[in-house]
Amino acid sequence: MTIQKPEAARKKLPLKERYALLTRDLDWEPSYVSKEQLFPYTSYEGIKVHDWDGWEDPFRLTVDAYYKYQAEKDKRLYAVLDSFAQSQGHLTLTDASYLNSVKLFIQGVTPLEYAAHRHFAYLARYLEGPAPRFAALCQSVDELRHCQTQIHTISNYNKYYSGFHSWSTMHDRVWYLSVPKSLFDDAMSAGPFEFLISISFSFEYLLTNLLFVPFMSGASFNGDMPTMSFGFSAQSDESRHMTLGLEAIKFLLEQDEDNVPIIQDWIDKWFWRAYRVSALVAGMMDYMLPKPVMSWKEAFELYFEDQMLGGLFPDLEFYGIKPPRHVKDAIAEKDKLSHEVYKILHNFSFAAAFTTQTPDDEHLAWLSEQYPDTFDRYYRPVWEKHQRIEAGGGRVFFQGLPQLCQVCQVPMAFTEPDDPGTISFRHTEFRGETFHTCSDGCKWIFDREPEKYVQAWLPVHQIYQGNCGGPTVPDVLAWYGIQEGDNGEYKGSVDQRSWAEWHSSAPKQGA
Amino acid sequence: MSAGTLRQVAIDIQESEENRALIDAIKADNPDLTIRHMPGLVKLQAAGQIVINRDTVERKLGRDWETGEFQLAIVSYAGNFSEWDDDQIVVKWEH
Numbered sequence: 001m002t003i004q005k006p007e008a009a010r011k012k013l014p015l016k017e018r019y020a021l022l023t024r025d026l027d028w029e030p031s032y033v034s035k036e037q038l039f040p041y042t043s044y045e046g047i048k049v050h051d052w053d054g055w056e057d058p059f060r061l062t063v064d065a066y067y068k069y070q071a072e073k074d075k076r077l078y079a080v081l082d083s084f085a086q087s088q089g090h091l092t093l094t095d096a097s098y099l100n101s102v103k104l105f106i107q108g109v110t111p112l113e114y115a116a117h118r119h120f121a122y123l124a125r126y127l128e129g130p131a132p133r134f135a136a137l138c139q140s141v142d143e144l145r146h147c148q149t150q151i152h153t154i155s156n157y158n159k160y161y162s163g164f165h166s167w168s169t170m171h172d173r174v175w176y177l178s179v180p181k182s183l184f185d186d187a188m189s190a191g192p193f194e195f196l197i198s199i200s201f202s203f204e205y206l207l208t209n210l211l212f213v214p215f216m217s218g219a220s221f222n223g224d225m226p227t228m229s230f231g232f233s234a235q236s237d238e239s240r241h242m243t244l245g246l247e248a249i250k251f252l253l254e255q256d257e258d259n260v261p262i263i264q265d266w267i268d269k270w271f272w273r274a275y276r277v278s279a280l281v282a283g284m285m286d287y288m289l290p291k292p293v294m295s296w297k298e299a300f301e302l303y304f305e306d307q308m309l310g311g312l313f314p315d316l317e318f319y320g321i322k323p324p325r326h327v328k329d330a331i332a333e334k335d336k337l338s339h340e341v342y343k344i345l346h347n348f349s350f351a352a353a354f355t356t357q358t359p360d361d362e363h364l365a366w367l368s369e370q371y372p373d374t375f376d377r378y379y380r381p382v383w384e385k386h387q388r389i390e391a392g393g394g395r396v397f398f399q400g401l402p403q404l405c406q407v408c409q410v411p412m413a414f415t416e417p418d419d420p421g422t423i424s425f426r427h428t429e430f431r432g433e434t435f436h437t438c439s440d441g442c443k444w445i446f447d448r449e450p451e452k453y454v455q456a457w458l459p460v461h462q463i464y465q466g467n468c469g470g471p472t473v474p475d476v477l478a479w480y481g482i483q484e485g486d487n488g489e490y491k492g493s494v495d496q497r498s499w500a501e502w503h504s505s506a507p508k509q510g511a
Numbered sequence: 512m513s514a515g516t517l518r519q520v521a522i523d524i525q526e527s528e529e530n531r532a533l534i535d536a537i538k539a540d541n542p543d544l545t546i547r548h549m550p551g552l553v554k555l556q557a558a559g560q561i562v563i564n565r566d567t568v569e570r571k572l573g574r575d576w577e578t579g580e581f582q583l584a585i586v587s588y589a590g591n592f593s594e595w596d597d598d599q600i601v602v603k604w605e606h
């Protein structure tokens with residue numbers, strides 16, 4: 001059977017008309033239920049929307065175009081995956097230690113993609129306007145694609161390296177992974193509009209370049225073509241998600257002046273929440289890449305200070321929106337954040353599903369260059385001490401459990417914004433109990449909604465309460481799903497020994 | 512409306528064979544572009560706005576090109592898509 005080609009004369013409609021017909025025109029008015037029954041969740045947050053048709057989708061995406069482009073993106077990605085696997089591409093990485101950043105990614109980020117998939121499916125049902133519903137639907141499908149392509153890509157490494165096998169269980173259980181997980185749980189348990197500001201705006205627009213792009217650039221620089229390819233493939237969707245975030249905030253601000261203070265509060269909260277998660281990325285960027293791409297400080301200045309504070313916020317000022325409340329503290333931390341975070345990871349990697357190592361002299365020199373004001377004074381002496389201990393056959397791991405921040409769940413090792421020598425402790429009394437937070441930002445968030453944050457699942461508390469497999473370190477590691485070779489020091493690890501063996505210069509006799 | 516701002520806008524594009532023509536086209540239509548090569552991607556920055564014209568891209572590419580295909584090239588951006596139709600894409604800050 002042959003299908004007749006449409007006549008050439010029947011030309012495609014212009015983009016704007018096509019979008020109007022295929023997206024907005026497919027909406028209908030409910031007849032046998034009320035609007036309130038159909039959309040029960042869009043009023044309780046206090047946000048006022050008068051005209052849902054005021055929502056613009058600059059991409060003017062229609063379902064046919066969506067599938068066409070997404071199929072093309074997948075085709076390109078899978079071509080790369082095949083050729084990398086077929087050519088034993090994993091042997092061309094800069095070093096096996098590079099993969100620690102990929103372990104952090106699949107354990108910490110991939111499950112968030114799945115969580116986002118679920119929640120955007122919910123928004124695709126419950127937002128009132130057809131345009132945001134369709135944008136949310138596309139994003140829901142995108143997020144599922146990201147989750148699947150990431151698992152597929154990284155599964156190739158699971159054949160050869162440790163730490164990749166139980167990321168889903170680990171995401172739910174392991175201490176450092178509660179940092180990203182709790183952020184998403186926080187967002188998903190908020191109302192639909194707060195979710196838009198938390199994930200679509202703060203996570204995807206404000207901080208996406210600090211949260212995602214560093215992994216991709218790191219992959220590119222360290223020979224990891226597949227991770228770079230899924231990353232850029234996902235990022236091409238991400239730019240659509242950024243647009244959704246920006247459109248959401250502008251739309252809500254334009255709808256009613258009463259929305260402005262509510263949105264400002266959410267920006268203040270979610271900037272700091274997302275920024276605290278980015279601390280893990282900071283440690284990764286400065287310490288986990290054998291060939292570092294750009295320092296955390298430089299990325300923060302370029303992507304956040306220049307593009308967001310310099311570009312975006314003057315735009316939002318038009319609506320009466322100010323830069324996030326605790327942004328000054330984030331700027332004050334840029335010279336020390338990565339060092340403080342990696343020190344935690346280095347001290348506790350016996351209980352992590354990745355390995356760490358003390359930076360070598362070349363790496364220390366790079367860090368001195370990137371952080372001329374702080375590194376030699378505060379951080380180099382500590383690493384040199386580690387080097388001396390290790391030269392004598394030792395390795396320092398911190399024995400004991402750290403106190404965690406009740407909000408961001410990062411161990412309380414951050415220092416005062418103006419004093420790198422003093423740990424920053426804040427606390428709040430609530431219902432007769434004391435709750436600890438790591439910064440003015442996290443304390444402000446706690447004090448705004450204490451009823452929510454007292455319910456946080458804090459990994460350290462859970463261990464002490466006996467909910468994590470047992471009282472000893474091996475008990476807890478077994479419950480985490482961590483196996484021999486996943487954790488600890490990189491030098492002498494299973495991955496390092498395999499890597500050395502695969503790259504040994506002795507030619508092997510052919511069979 | 513304001514007369515326009517000169518604050519920086521940016522588009523990050525994947526560095527690939529096909530995108531070279533696209534980048535050439537953007538360079539041709541935006542003379543004051545700052546171009547920064549980063550691992551795997553090219554960052555294009557300009558004061559005020561960046562314009563992408565279908566005509567120019569098609570000339571550089573030597574084939575038909577839909578503005579929607581830009582979705583295959585972009586990695587990230589700073590600014591706002593103030594126009595996206597069959598012939599043109601404009602990124603700029605609105606206020």
